[in-house]
Amino acid sequence: MQWSSFFSVNVQSLPEMVDDFAEHWWIYSTMPLIAALIGYGTKIVAIKMMFRPHKFIGFGAFGWQGIVPKRAPEMVEVLCSTLTGRLISAQEIIDRVDGAELAALIERPLRIEVARIIKGVAADYQPAAWNLLPAPARDLVVEQAQRAALDAVVALTESLTDHIDEVFDLQTMVTREFLSDPDTLEKMFLEVGRREFAFIRRSGLVFGFAIGLVQVMVWLIFRSPVMMPLFGLFTGWFTDWAALRLIFNPKEPKKYLGVIKWHGLFLKNRIPVSQEYAVLIASRVLTADRLVRGLFNGPHQRELVGLVATVVEDAVRTELGDLDRFVATQVNELQILGDLGFGKLGIGKLLGAAARPVSAPLRAITGVGLDAMQIAPMSHAAATELVEALPKLLDGPAEEYLDRALGIRELMVEKMVAMTPEEFEGVLRPAFQADERTLILVGAVLGFLVGDLQVVVMENLVH
Structure with a gap:
């Protein structure tokens, strides 16, 4: 043509x-x-x-x-700013977690992990005192630390509630999840x-x-x-x-x-x-495992370790005083210590609240004392290992509990239905x-x- x-x-x-x-x-x-x-x-x-x-x-x-x-x-930037700005916040998420219930669900794996961490950190930071301490006394230290760990989980949950925005960036986490899985956006x-x-x-x-x-x-x-x-x-x-x-x-x-x-x-x-929309976000983005991973492996991991270290150090300083009395009452029941004559030396005081009550009896047995100045770095080292271990500890029943407790789907539906037409349109329209x-x-x-x-x-x- x-x-x-x-x-x-x-x-x-x-x-x-x-x-x-x-x-x-x-x-x-x-x-x-x-x-x-x-x-x-x-x-x-x-x-x-x-x-x-x-x-x-x-x-x-x-x-x-x-x-x-x-x-x-x-698109993800617009979507995530709308999602985390209007529909859900990190504070709302952490407020729904019961620290005591969570601690009970992870008690067994937590005890195993605490035993490993205590032995490793004590050997690194107090090698002379730890290596020369009799095995039954070491076991008592580990056992008391395991008991204290459950309370520490509750304390950590409360501390996270107060400082969540300092250690967790929800928008960054959601953005990363969307970009790492293009199929979710599609x-x-x-x-x-x-x-x-x-x-x-x-x-x-x-x-x-x-x-x-x-x-x-x-x-x-x-x-x-x-x-x-x-x-x-x-x-x-x-x-x-x-x-x-x-x-x-x-x-x-x-x-x-x-x-x-x-x-x-x-x-x-x-x-x-x-x-x-709520089902998709709850099942593919804001799942318990992704939130846990985002919290413990996110860009604010250093700040989180600092927060956990504070909780651990408070627990250590509190529990050492209780431990001194605990060991004093338990040491006479340990036949091996009695046979060795350690009971007469006041072994319970080895684990007193500070260097003075611990060092004297410890030196009497081993010739070396406990360095109380190492409590802070010990706590930080333990916190670092605990932060690395917690995501795995929160698998299984704990993850199922978190998914139920968070109720992301129900929370988002409730908020979206309550929106004005202009607000509702703004959830997806910008994308x-x-x-x-x-x-x-x-x-x-x-x-x-x-x-x-x-x-x-x-x-x-x-x-």
């Missing part, structure tokens, strides 16, 4: 239009159907192009990468937005058919080939634009022309949308909005190309 004929305009009279329609009625009757298919097909392709391909395919500036994978960092769009995407596809059929009827009249009047790709472009653009407008507007039910009642689809389905223009542009370009193909087909059919 020559460009001159492509842009030519041949205005027909009414009799000519009647004769033209009578002769080619079957061609004209397909125009609305083809326009409907253009509307529908461009929507399917545009939606697919939002997510595929994951990696850029092409050369230089010519190519394509799925909109969502390409803009994932920006799943969120496809599952939570499935009604909206289905509506976009169906609207392409309806709007495309309506535009096709207008296209018939324009073709009958002007008989210009350029009209077809222009109508294809308009169909692709308008159907995307109108569908997106109808998804989010109006925010409250409204009647048009006194007959047609419409409510923005996203807001109309706010309850099921809230439930599906969609980031590329609405791109989606509309893709629809327009695809519509133009299909319209151009339609001209070639019609010209061949007519001639």
Whole structure:
């Protein structure tokens, strides 16, 4: 086809239009159907192009990468700031944890881990005193530390409640989880937005058919080939634009022309949308294991170790005083110590509250004393190992308890349903909005190309 004929305009009279329609009625009757298919097909392709391909395919500036994978960092940033800013906070999460119940669930593995940590840290920081201490006395130290560890877990939970924002960045954790698993972001769009995407596809059929009827009249009047790709472009653009407008507007039910009642689809389905969004976040992002991993292995791990070290040191200084009395009452029951004559030397005082009550009897037996100045670094070393070990200790029953106690799904549904329409729209709309223009542009370009193909087909059919 020559460009001159492509842009030519041949205005027909009414009799000519009647004769033209009578002769080619079957061609004209397909125009609305083809326009409907253009509307529908461009929507399917545009939606697919939002997510595929994951990696850029092409050369230089010519190519394509799925909109969502390409803009994932920006979309996730908007999504996570909304999620952690409006729906849930680290404080709300930690407030739901009962330290005593958690401690009871991890008692057995915690006792094993504490025994390992105590032996290792004592040997590193008090080697002379620890190595020369009789084995039964060492066992008493470990046993008392194991008992104290349960109270320390409760104290740690309370301390985390007071200082959670200093040691845990929920938004950073959520952002990392989304970016480390691209399927989660795609799943969120496809599952939570499935009604909206289905509506976009169906609207392409309806709007495309309506535009096709207008296209018939324009073709009958002007008989210009350029009209077809222009109508294809308009169909692709308008159907995307109108569908997106109808998804989010109006925010409250409204009647048009006194007959047609419409409510923005996203807001109309706010309850099921809230439930599906909450289920996805609770099952793939804010799970107990991910939260534990984010807390103990996150960017604020150093601050967390400092917090745990404070709890451990307080427990050590408190328990040493109790331990001195405990050992004093227990030492006479240890036959081996009695046989060795250590009971007469006051072995219980080996583990007094500070260096003075401990050093004298310890020196009497071993010739060396306990260095009380090492309590702080010992506590820090123990805290470091405990922070590394706790995620594994919290597997199993403790993880199940945390999932139940946190109730992320129920909390998010409750908050989302209570939102105003503007707030609710702001939960997911920014992520969609980031590329609405791109989606509309893709629809327009695809519509133009299909319209151009339609001209070639019609010209061949007519001639």
